[in-house]
Each structure stands twice: as C-alpha cells, then as structure tokens.
Amino acid sequence: MTSVLLTALDRVLPADRITSDPDVLRALSSDEAEWAPVGAATAAVRARAESEVQAAVRVAAELGTPIVARGAGTGLSGGANAVDGCLLLDLSRMNAVVQINPDDLTCVVQPGVVNNDLKAAVAEHGLWYPPDPASAPWSTIGGNTATNAGGLCCLKYGVTRDYVLGLRAVVGGPAGYGTAVWLGRRTAKGVAGYDIAGLMVGSEGTLGVITEITLRLRPAPVGVPRTIVGAFTTLVDAGRAVALVTRLGLTPSALELLDRTCLNAARDWKNLDVEADAAVLLLARVDTPGDSGEAEAAAVADAFERSGALWAALSTDDVEAEALFEARRLAYPALERLGPVLTEDICVPRSKVPDMLAAIERIAAEHRVQIATIAHAGDGNLHPLMLSEPGDDAARIRAQQAFEQMLDAAIGFGGTVTAEHGVGLLKRGGLRRELDPGSLLLQQAIKDALDPRHLFNPGKVL
Amino acid sequence: MTSVLLTALDRVLPADRITSDPDVLRALSSDEAEWAPVGAATAAVRARAESEVQAAVRVAAELGTPIVARGAGTGLSGGANAVDGCLLLDLSRMNAVVQINPDDLTCVVQPGVVNNDLKAAVAEHGLWYPPDPASAPWSTIGGNTATNAGGLCCLKYGVTRDYVLGLRAVVGGPAGYGTAVWLGRRTAKGVAGYDIAGLMVGSEGTLGVITEITLRLRPAPVGVPRTIVGAFTTLVDAGRAVALVTRLGLTPSALELLDRTCLNAARDWKNLDVEADAAVLLLARVDTPGDSGEAEAAAVADAFERSGALWAALSTDDVEAEALFEARRLAYPALERLGPVLTEDICVPRSKVPDMLAAIERIAAEHRVQIATIAHAGDGNLHPLMLSEPGDDAARIRAQQAFEQMLDAAIGFGGTVTAEHGVGLLKRGGLRRELDPGSLLLQQAIKDALDPRHLFNPGKVL
Numbered sequence: 001m002t003s004v005l006l007t008a009l010d011r012v013l014p015a016d017r018i019t020s021d022p023d024v025l026r027a028l029s030s031d032e033a034e035w036a037p038v039g040a041a042t043a044a045v046r047a048r049a050e051s052e053v054q055a056a057v058r059v060a061a062e063l064g065t066p067i068v069a070r071g072a073g074t075g076l077s078g079g080a081n082a083v084d085g086c087l088l089l090d091l092s093r094m095n096a097v098v099q100i101n102p103d104d105l106t107c108v109v110q111p112g113v114v115n116n117d118l119k120a121a122v123a124e125h126g127l128w129y130p131p132d133p134a135s136a137p138w139s140t141i142g143g144n145t146a147t148n149a150g151g152l153c154c155l156k157y158g159v160t161r162d163y164v165l166g167l168r169a170v171v172g173g174p175a176g177y178g179t180a181v182w183l184g185r186r187t188a189k190g191v192a193g194y195d196i197a198g199l200m201v202g203s204e205g206t207l208g209v210i211t212e213i214t215l216r217l218r219p220a221p222v223g224v225p226r227t228i229v230g231a232f233t234t235l236v237d238a239g240r241a242v243a244l245v246t247r248l249g250l251t252p253s254a255l256e257l258l259d260r261t262c263l264n265a266a267r268d269w270k271n272l273d274v275e276a277d278a279a280v281l282l283l284a285r286v287d288t289p290g291d292s293g294e295a296e297a298a299a300v301a302d303a304f305e306r307s308g309a310l311w312a313a314l315s316t317d318d319v320e321a322e323a324l325f326e327a328r329r330l331a332y333p334a335l336e337r338l339g340p341v342l343t344e345d346i347c348v349p350r351s352k353v354p355d356m357l358a359a360i361e362r363i364a365a366e367h368r369v370q371i372a373t374i375a376h377a378g379d380g381n382l383h384p385l386m387l388s389e390p391g392d393d394a395a396r397i398r399a400q401q402a403f404e405q406m407l408d409a410a411i412g413f414g415g416t417v418t419a420e421h422g423v424g425l426l427k428r429g430g431l432r433r434e435l436d437p438g439s440l441l442l443q444q445a446i447k448d449a450l451d452p453r454h455l456f457n458p459g460k461v462l
Numbered sequence: 463m464t465s466v467l468l469t470a471l472d473r474v475l476p477a478d479r480i481t482s483d484p485d486v487l488r489a490l491s492s493d494e495a496e497w498a499p500v501g502a503a504t505a506a507v508r509a510r511a512e513s514e515v516q517a518a519v520r521v522a523a524e525l526g527t528p529i530v531a532r533g534a535g536t537g538l539s540g541g542a543n544a545v546d547g548c549l550l551l552d553l554s555r556m557n558a559v560v561q562i563n564p565d566d567l568t569c570v571v572q573p574g575v576v577n578n579d580l581k582a583a584v585a586e587h588g589l590w591y592p593p594d595p596a597s598a599p600w601s602t603i604g605g606n607t608a609t610n611a612g613g614l615c616c617l618k619y620g621v622t623r624d625y626v627l628g629l630r631a632v633v634g635g636p637a638g639y640g641t642a643v644w645l646g647r648r649t650a651k652g653v654a655g656y657d658i659a660g661l662m663v664g665s666e667g668t669l670g671v672i673t674e675i676t677l678r679l680r681p682a683p684v685g686v687p688r689t690i691v692g693a694f695t696t697l698v699d700a701g702r703a704v705a706l707v708t709r710l711g712l713t714p715s716a717l718e719l720l721d722r723t724c725l726n727a728a729r730d731w732k733n734l735d736v737e738a739d740a741a742v743l744l745l746a747r748v749d750t751p752g753d754s755g756e757a758e759a760a761a762v763a764d765a766f767e768r769s770g771a772l773w774a775a776l777s778t779d780d781v782e783a784e785a786l787f788e789a790r791r792l793a794y795p796a797l798e799r800l801g802p803v804l805t806e807d808i809c810v811p812r813s814k815v816p817d818m819l820a821a822i823e824r825i826a827a828e829h830r831v832q833i834a835t836i837a838h839a840g841d842g843n844l845h846p847l848m849l850s851e852p853g854d855d856a857a858r859i860r861a862q863q864a865f866e867q868m869l870d871a872a873i874g875f876g877g878t879v880t881a882e883h884g885v886g887l888l889k890r891g892g893l894r895r896e897l898d899p900g901s902l903l904l905q906q907a908i909k910d911a912l913d914p915r916h917l918f919n920p921g922k923v924l
Contacts, residue, residue: 102709103811159651173904182901187842187843188812189841190878192880193885193902194665196904196905199658246567288754290752292754347647347651349648350566379650380650416649417654419653441637442636442658
C-alpha cells in the first residue's frame with residue numbers, strides 16, 4: 001500500500017531519493033543510544049541538495065508529518081530516533097566540502113561531511129578543524145552541529161559551537177515551512193541581530209534542518225605534541241590530579257581519563273599494544289611548541305605525581321602515545337560490542353571532578369551496576385558507562401536508576417546533565433530537573449515561535 | 463507633577479533608587495553614538511539588586527512603559543538611548559564581583575562591574591578575563607555582554623560571547639514580566655537545551671535585563687608579549703600585510719591598524735611619546751612565550767616588510783610599545799574631543815581587508831568626508847571614523863551618506879555591518895540590508911516570543 005506521504009514525495013523528488021523499504025527504514029530509525037524508544041517511520045528521503053530538503057519539508061508540513069533529520073546516526077541520546085509516522089531525512093549524502101578559504105581561515109560544508117574527512121580536506125591547505133568527538137571517523141559535521149559535539153581537544157580549543165560562524169537551514173514557522181535561510185556570518189566577528197546560528201547549534205533538529213555550515217578553521221598545529229601518562233589506584237586520585245592541573249593554570253590540549261575496563265576492551269578488540277597495570281590512567285597532551293611546551297609537560301607530570309599517581313611519565317615513544325589515545329577513542333565501541341552500554345555525559349565544575357567521581361562509584365555500588373569510566377576529565381566532562389548483559393532486564397532497570405541518580409548528583413554539584421551528547425530522549429527528565437522553571441518556559445517559547453506546528457523532531461529535547 | 467510611573471515605583475522601591483531630575487535623566491539618556499535619536503525618559507531607577515530590577519520591570523509592565531537598561535553608556539550605536547516615555551534602568555551601581563573561583567576558572571559578577579576592575583580583581587588570583595574593548599576603563603561587563611563586545615585580543619582569545627557561561631536575567635513573555643531566570647551553565651561544556659544565554663549575549667537589552675553574569679576565565683598570561691610595529695605609506699599596503707599574516711597561519715594576540723590622524727590626536731591629548739612618520743601603522747602583539755614566540759614575532763615583521771612596509775621592527779622598548787597601544791586605545795575619545803565622530807564597525811572576511819580599506823578611501827573622497835581609521839585589522843574589523851565640524855549640517859549629511867555606503871560595501875564583500883558595537887539605532891537599516899529576509903522573520907519571531915509586549919528597549923536592533 002502506498003502511503004499518502006510517499007505519493008506526495010514522489011511528485012516532488014526523484015524516485016531514488018525516497019524509500020519505504022522496511023530494512024532501510026529500520027537502519028535509519030535510531031542512533032546509538034541504548035534503550036531509547038524508537039518509533040515507526042513512514043518513509044525516508046535521502047536528500048542530495050538543499051532544494052530536496054525544502055521539497056521534503058514542504059510535503060511533510062502539508063501532511064502534518066513529523067520530520068526527523070539525521071547524519072551518521074552516531075548520537076548517544078536518541079536525538080535521531082524515529083518518531084511514529086515520521087519522515088526520516090537522511091543528510092549523509094549531502095557530503096560535499098563546498099569551499100575551503102585558506103585566506104579567510106574558513107570553509108563551507110554540506111551537513112553530511114564526515115568529521116575526519118573534513119579534517120583531511122583542510123589539512124591539505126595547512127588548516128585544522130579542531131572539534132574531535134570520539135566518533136570523528138564516522139560522525140558528520142551536520143550531526144556535530146546539531147548536538148554541539150565536543151571531543152578531546154575542547155579543553156584548549158573549544159567545541160563545535162566555537163567553530164560555526166554561520167549556516168543555512170530549512171526552517172518553518174514565521175518564514176513558512178520549507179523556507180531556506182542563511183543565518184550568521186562569514187567574518188571573524190559579528191553582532192548583527194540575534195545569534196540564531198548559535199541557537200541552531202545544539203538544537204538537535206528541533207528548530208529546522210541544517211543544510212550547509214560555514215566553519216572557522218585554525219592554522220595546522222606545528223610540531224609533535226607531548227604525551228604525559230599518569231597511572232592511579234583510584235578514580236578519585238585521578239580526579240584530584242585533574243583538579244590540580246586546572247588550579248596550576250596548565251592548559252593541556254587534552255586531559256583524558258580512562259579506566260582499566262575501557263583500556264582492556266579497546267586492547268582486546270584492536271590488538272592495541274597498551275598495558276593496564278593500574279586501575280585508572282590519565283592521558284594528557286601538551287601541544288605548546290618549544291621550551292614552553294617542555295616545561296608545561298613537566299609541570300603536568302609533576303601535578304600527577306603530587307596527586308598520588310603510582311607513576312607519571314612523559315611518553316618518549318610516539319607509537320605508544322598514539323596507541324593510548326586510540327584506546328581512548330575506541331573505548332566506547334569496544335565496550336558496546338560486549339553488551340548494552342548506557343552512556344552518561346555529565347559535566348561538573350572542574351573542582352568537583354573528584355567528588356563527582358566518588359559519587360559515581362557510590363551510586364554504581366548502590367545499584368549493583370558495573371561501570372567503566374572514560375572522561376574528558378580536564379573539562380569536568382565525565383562519561384561513566386553502565387554495562388550490562390544483553391537481555392538482563394533487572395540489570396537494565398538498575399542501570400537506568402543509577403543513570404538518573406548520577407544526573408541528579410551532577411546537578412547537585414552545579415553541573416549539567418549533558419556536556420556534548422545532547423538531550424535527545426534520554427536526558428529529557430534530567431533537563432527538566434536541571435533547568436530553572438523560567439528558563440524552561442523560554443525554551444518552550446522559542447520552540448513554539450520557530451516551529452509552531454512542532455514538526456521538527458517532536459518530543460526531543462523538551 | 464508626579465507621574466503615575468513615579469508613584470508606582472515609589473511604592474515598591476526605596477526613594478533613593480528613583481529619580482526624575484531632568485539633568486540626571488539627560489545624563490542617563492544616551493550613549494556615545496553620534497547623531498542617534500534620543501527620546502525623553504520619564505524616570506530612572508538606579509537599581510542595587512536583582513529584586514529591585516524585578517520590581518521596576520513589574521511596575522513598567524503594568525503601565526506599559528518601555529524599559530531601557532544601561533551600564534556606563536559607552537556604546538557607539540545608540541543601543542542605550544532613551545525612547546520616549548521610557549523607564550531608564552541604570553545598572554552601574556550593581557557592581558559587585560560576587561565570586562572568583564580559581565579552581566574552576568570562573569567568576570560571577572553583577573552587570574555594573576567595570577571591565578578593567580574585573581581584570582584587576584581576577585589578576586589577584588592569577589587569572590585573566592581577556593575581552594578588552596577600547597572602552598575597558600569605563601564600560602561594564604553588563605554592557606559588554608549586551609553588545610557582545612570585542613576588543614584588541616579577540617583575534618586570538620575571542621569575544622565576550624566566548625566567556626559568558628551563564629547569566630541571570632529579568633525577563634518577560636512566557637515567564638511573566640519581572641521573572642528572574644538563570645540561563646546557561648557553570649561548567650566548561652554544556653548542551654542542556656537551547657543556548658538562551660548565548661542568545662541574550664549581543665541582544666542589546668531587547669530580550670530582558672541581565673542582572674548577573676557567570677564568566678569563564680583563563681590563567682594569567684606568562685611573560686611579556688613582543689610588539690611588532692610596521693609603518694606603511696597607504697591603508698591598502700597595511701591591509702595587504704594583514705592578509706598575509708593570516709595566510710601564513712600566524713596568530714598574534716593583537717593586530718591593530720592606526721592611521722596618522724588617530725595617532726596624532728591621541729598624542730596631542732595625552733602627551734604620548736609616539737611619532738607618526740608614516741601614514742599608517744600596524745601594531746602586532748605576539749604573546750606566545752619562549753623561542754616559538756620569538757620566531758612568530760620575526761615572521762610577523764617579515765610579513766610586514768614583504769607587503770611593502772616602509773619599515774618594520776620588533777620593539778625592544780616596552781615603554782614605547784605600551785605608548786603605541788595606549789594611543790590605539792585612546793584614539794576614539796581623542797578624536798571625539800575635536801568634533802562629532804561617526805563610527806563604523808564593519809567586519810569583512812580577512813582576505814577582503816585590502817579591498818575594504820580601498821573602498822573606504824574611495825567612499826570618503828566621493829562624499830568629501832574626512833576619515834581617520836583604526837581597526838582590529840587582524841579580525842577584518844575596521845573602524846573608519848568620520849570626522850566633522852560641530853554644527854556643520856552639510857558635512858553631517860555627507861558623513862551619514864558615506865556611513866551607509868560603507869555598510870553596503872562591507873555587505874558586498876561578504877561582511878557584516880557590525881562586528882562588536884551592536885546594531886542599536888544606527889545600524890538598523892544596514893541590518894535589514896545584510897540579513898536574509900527569512901532570517902529577519904526568525905529574529906522578529908524570537909523578539910515576539912520573549913518580549914511579546916515589546917517593552918524591552920523597543921525600536922532597537924530590529
């Protein structure tokens with residue numbers, strides 16, 4: 001049976017852009033969030049141009065069909081999950097790097113460009129796009145923008161938001177559903193009107209569909225960064241080292257925490273040559289060139305030792321250092337292979353990192369949940385991962401309870417329920433507990449103003 | 463005659479907070495924008511606490527009175543100018559630094575804190591608040607936030623927006639006029655809901671009144687920066703040097719342009735020991751420490767020479783270097799002493815700096831307008847200043863025509879009509895010409911959603 005939606009899409013789009021094949025729809029209907037509800041989509045459009053996104057949004061609006069946009073589907077909060085009866089808008093084929101402007105330190109890309117592909121493209125011009133979520137080999141710039149993705153180097157170089165100068169989007173509301181608009185600027189600075197481009201960043205597809213992004217770039221880094229490794233007996237000791245690094249005014253380009261469970265999972269999966277002789281490792285990178293970088297690296301190692309590290313060392317072996325960072329990046333998929341993983345993404349003020357790590361251990365013990373912890377520790381952004389056996393419902397429920405309690409603990413420390421993964425479906429309760437009630441009303445007012453019919457990714461975030 | 467507004471304010475606020483003295487009202491009714499219309503205010507409230515701001519906003523809302531908030535009044539676009547019948551809300555007495563958190567690299571301030579006072583307060587803790595508009599000795603953090611102020615060091619360290627983590631504001635609309643809300647976060651990262659704190663930054667008091675700001679800080683810089691001075695025969699040569707510095711991937715912490723008119727005005731006013739032996743100077747600062755900084759400074763000097771500088775030199779004399787930067791900071795008030803100054807604040811993509819400088823000279827000649835030019839040249843942010851004699855109406859009209867034409871030229875180069883001063887009253891026409899019509903509709907929808915009665919600084923920005 002051909003649905004009304006398919007017929008209407010067929011009238012305005014080439015046939016090969018539209019699908020209602022159940023297997024394809026299933027593959028496009030969820031991201032990587034564990035246990036987030038997935039609705040039944042009616043159709044998918046795999047757009048190749050902004051005009052096709054406009055056509056699809058117009059058709060959906062005419063029929064009152066919800067629109068769920070997606071990139072690579074690597075999200076961890078359910079933000080890209082289908083809602084019942086929706087049109088899935090797959091943007092992964094809009095993957096052109098439209099322009100690279102070395103003289104302006106900017107580039108223009110379509111949303112489906114994969115993060116690492118962009119990095120490679122701009123590197124050829126001596127340029128660098130810093131944001132580096134662990135999903136960088138797979139995730140798209142559109143998805144990174146929609147969730148305001150972070151990564152390892154945020155500590156020194158900021159998040160996606162800090163690189164988005166402007167964007168094009170297909171929006172609704174006052175401009176009419178299906179209108180394509182340019183938002184933001186192409187210049188280093190600019191304050192012409194409200195920062196709606198900034199508002200779109202991190203809005204998880206709930207205010208419109210991003211079709212092009214203008215990004216700020218940096219000159220390629222010079223020299224080889226130094227890696228400092230510290231081994232600790234407990235999470236809390238490692239947390240103290242992180243707090244001390246901040247207090248001393250040191251700014252490594254990454255300061256990552258990785259526990260033995262994560263390290264072993266990555267090692268076993270990819271035969272990485274890394275050893276786990278301690279419960280917790282801290283990995284720091286210092287990219288300041290020259291003498292200053294050497295001094296900074298030594299100060300980081302010293303801070304590790306003063307905080308009770310079993311040992312701390314400057315890695316003199318680039319292969320070993322790279323293997324450790326590779327283990328960090330692969331920890332999540334490596335654990336996911338072994339069973340369902342519920343991922344936290346809390347962030348606390350830096351001084352509260354030791355307290356939050358202690359709270360995580362306490363909550364996990366209380367609910368008898370096995371956890372593995374990775375963290376962008378230098379930012380206070382912690383990712384305790386709750387592991388369970390496939391099909392163990394009791395374990396799932398305990399993990400979900402621990403998950404919510406960790407959100408509350410983070411809020412209690414002045415933190416947030418999501419640093420970089422987004423609210424999606426999994427953090428909606430936490431969001432309501434975190435935000436000031438007045439702020440929630442403003443959020444809702446903005447949604448109502450820009451998407452009055454609630455067609456863009458309804459039920460997500462708010 | 464006591465107005466209804468005064469009577470109502472008197473009921474809810476201590477008497478010494480309220481004034482309708484014509485001289486005081488006049489002093490509080492405008493910022494430093496030349497030739498921007500100034501309305502007649504009915505009363506002013508000099509608030510000392512958020513609760514007093516709430517009370518004043520509630521009273522104004524009951525009576526349908528427009529509310530114009532202000533800090534030090536150093537704005538250059540008329541954003542803080544009174545509108546007829548308004549209540550002026552002076553926040554300069556809410557000037558407490560509420561908290562400094564060295565362990566979290568954050569601080570919390572009231573809006574009336576003067577930028578340089580904050581810098582001094584955090585320096586005592588080994589910390590640094592980078593945004594440095596030339597008005598830093600007088601302008602307030604609240605005003606800096608409302609306009610998303612920039613400054614000299616934006617080039618490397620970003621603008622006010624990059625330092626605002628969260629804020630408190632007294633808002634209207636869905637939460638009810640007079641509601642105080644907390645927006646944003648206290649953590650290094652965070653994506654919990656729409657970035658309304660970011661939306662408030664640069665909204666020029668049109669969406670609510672900011673009553674407290676939580677700022678990110680940096681560790682204090684180490685070592686003494688190096689200053690490189692380049693002397694050029696023409697603006698366009700200097701522009702070429704700026705473009706080359708960018709293309710070479712050099713990142714000075716400041717890259718300022720200053721023409722002879724500006725330099726002389728500052729020198730004559732403050733007896734600064736600076737010489738103007740060339741038409742245009744470029745001042746660069748490199749704060750990278752150690753050997754790398756030395757190499758970077760040499761590369762900047764080399765780029766100046768390759769672009770046709772008469773001479774380029776690393777300043778070995780800190781006193782001389784500081785005098786030059788002092789001249790840069792004082793250029794605007796020094797010129798303002800001599801007569802009306804109409805200030806541009808355009809920004810173009812960096813590669814277009816030479817073209818834009820050429821266009822400025824052409825437009826000034828065409829309209830027979832005397833210009834002086836200062837620029838945050840490294841950001842592409844140019845401030846041609848149009849000078850005229852007091853009372854010369856024909857000159858005023860020619861300057862205003864040149865002003866609008868420069869805005870159009872900037873838009874034509876892919877630039878913006880305002881980089882850091884805000885839209886206020888003077889750039890409303892330019893804003894409409896710059897923004898996509900669809901984007902303007904979204905801007906208006908956001909204003910309508912958050913301030914449905916248009917009580918907050920009506921007629922500004924949009």
